[in-house]
Amino acid sequence: MLKSQQEIENKYKLRATELSGTIDGLKKSIDKLSMVRIALLLVEIAFFVFFLQSANDTEIFWRGSLLVLPIAVFILTVKKQNALSKNKDYLSSLLWVYENELALCRGDENKYAHGENFKEENHAYTADLDVFGRSSLFALLNRCSTKVGTERLAQSLALTDTQEGIIARQEAIVEMASHIDRTFELRANLKGHDVSQIEQIKQKLKGLLAEQLKFTRNKPLRLYVKILPYVASILTLTAIIVGGKLWTVLMLIAFINATLTLGQGKKINKVYYGFSGGSALLNDYAAAIKWTEEINWQSSYIKSLFSSTKQVSAQIKKLAKIIQAFDARLNILLSAILNFFFLWDLDCCIKLDQWNTTAEVENGLDRIGYFEELISMATLVHNEPTWTFPLIDEGFSLSATELGHPLIKQVGRVYNDYQLETQATVDIVTGSNMAGKSTFLRTVGINMILAYAGAPVCASQMRLSIFKLVTYMRIVDSLKESTSTFKAELNRLKMILNTVKTTENAMVLIDEMLRGTNSRDKYLGSKVFIEKMIELRVPTLFATHDLQLSELQATHSQTVRNFHFDIQLAQGEMSFDYKLKHGPCSTFNAAILLKEIGLVLEEEH
Structure with a gap:
């Protein structure tokens, strides 16, 4: 354990400097890949002009094959660039966490919430003792991004526990402080997200979702949605080769699917409402929850925060994957193609119904808030090595x-x-x-x-x-x-x-x-x-x-x-x-x- 505040400040400063260097390197790599994407676009145009100059079937075949190469490399480049961008965003959040700790060591304000909304003039002591608001005890402690975390921290300062409960919390905070470096990773995963959206998702999982998905439990509908991608793919390939009336059959299927999608449109919209654009948020929450699952916790207080031994993080990642697929409807052209030929939105709704494990996921999302509150206290232990547990x-x-x-x-x-x-x-x-x-x-x-x-x-x-x-x-x-x-x-x-x-x-x-x-x-x-x-x-x-x-x-x-x-x-x-x-x-x-x-x-x- 670090023995002085100067050592702690130096640690934060060193880590912030290292992260800044890494982020600068990632930015340069992302910029290079942007140039590669432009170059690939120019190559594709050149290949297309080359293709148009084909003199016979042989040239059409091999010159046409060349058109695929820049596209394939372009897709791989975009995938690599997205991965680097995501890593840069995460490291930027981690840098923010360390810079905030460094600022606090130097006497600046905490960038987390100060708890103004918890002020209560008639409380027995919080107003008199500067518990909430600017330059308050809450502002000194708070490292919470979630609604549950901030509310739990406020509650711990405004209410008094039993002797047994206080001792159990002390043990939990000491254990959390022993993993302090990894808590910064959890905080980085949670930073910057819309708190109201995760609360909206939690409310949806509590009961609304199961009710809204009832229309998907029609066996013939499920069977049709399941086999449709195979049927549509086979018919499309056959139509390309054979042609003729198969195109008419495909158009008829597209018309039926469009009618079915539009007919269930209101129900689909209700299911989707609240999830829109939430896949990134859920993935980051899943990463945070996974951290809590990886450690073999010993304190009874932390153990009590787990309602089951199941990997909730994996379940949330599955949900995030479904929502990411569902978000295709945000692109009107892509949504039309996917729904007319594959009933994409209905398929996503059915997958949501098959996934539905709401109680465990809700507990996992709430658990993050309880961990944040403990992390707030553990950070105080780390930053104030001369303080003592009473x-x-x-x-x-x-x-x-x-x-x-x-x-x-x-x-x-x-x-x-x-x-x-x-x-x-x-x-x-x-x-x-x-x-x-x-x-x-x-x-x-x-x-x-x-x-x-x-x-x-x-x-x-x-x-x-x-x-x-x-x-x-x-x-x-x-x-x-x-x-x-x-x-x-x-x-x-x-x-x-x-x-x-x-x-x-x-x-x-x-x-x-x-x-x-x-x-x-x-x-x-x-x-x-x-x-x-x-x-x-x-x-x-x-x-x-x-x-x-x-x-x-x-x-x-x-x-x-x-x-x-x-x-x-x-x-x-x-x-x-x-x-x-x-x-x-x-x-x-x-x-x-x-x-x-x-x-x-x-x-x-």
Whole structure:
């Protein structure tokens, strides 16, 4: 395992450079083949002119034979060029994956979704702890391209699992991290596809397809479609040699087939709807699923994602092959020829009905999303080698050594130690503006979220039991809902009180309570709330500017603890070390900051 972020960054940079070189080489090869195709076209024209100058039957035969050679080479050239183009596209996606990781190492934004659509202001903690949106925990973690993957990642950050479930996820994430280099291949196969189309295909496979294919289960129809290609081919060859009335028979068959195709047109269109142009997407999903099938997974969590031992990837490739054939109908001229002589669309529908193994395929497509979510966590393990997996306790505990905020860049991150007592306490954190109170509360909360998701935490060591986390930090008014700041605060407090009264393992994080009212009511409201938390034995981290609240320790010595963040003053200049210290704060910076803008408090005269 790589030991430092610099080593990781160098690895991504080297791989990106190698891929760029390979892609440039492929582009040159593709350009050369394009020139070969033009040359073959010119040769074919020359051969055709040569053929037109034939003087006798012998010359017509051998000169006509020459016409086949450029066409054959042209077909092989196109096939080779398509293969190179497909490989170039895949390597370009793989390059995008590595460049994105390199950008993240350098502090740039993640190019995967940031989870804006999962924001929920009334959630117990996600809005306060920057879980979703730009510069969020979701944005840090997300490596998901599928709808199932992004939804599963959001769920793992917004809901708390059981102790057994968290430990199982930790094992799965560690195992996934041991295959990290191959996970980039899976991500490259999934990049750039239309998420809505795969969801549409999944919905179709759930039940619509079987119903839509009922019309193909006519035995005479199936027999006719099966033998038609042989009959049409034999008749065509015979007509070329013999001629005569056989051409009339062929035209009659074409008319019957056209009538049959048009008569079943609506039903065929319903079957085809949703699959159009989906063969490339299905092939890439099949490649991604095949990767998940090739490894002998050991963790129970990953094993549980497989509903059967069948190779779902092979089934999806078969589906992709049928859809690729079905896509011939997108070319009007080609579609007419294939349907009039071979009932091509009906044959594709029959093959779909014979293929139909929807339950297993649906599970395989969903499994990709669950793997993406694990890969997101495993990538964090790889990119942050100094982070550690927390121990999940039973009972009541929370202790952390060198705990830092995961969304703050390593160069500016400050680490603190923190530990709960063996019994619930209200820990009052006082301090100056900008000294670090709010960040510390968010540091504790966001690392708890990571821990409960089975991910590593930004700490050298962490041990905690499972708490129902509830926060009160970013309270805003709402013109749309005619809600003042104070009313919004009351609504949040009501939610917290309802939660802690009905939940045995609640933990509360509060940053500056009751900002929307006067200082006296603010103090009294905060005091009574703290006393309520003491009464209910709910562990609480309570950040405040109100130094008077720290005096509650005198009357509640066993259940109230004081901590603070202070400022350092040197020659009139302020500095912050952002380190958590015991006891109430003794220095504040409001007077200094006001003085800098020309407002001097009266007591300083």
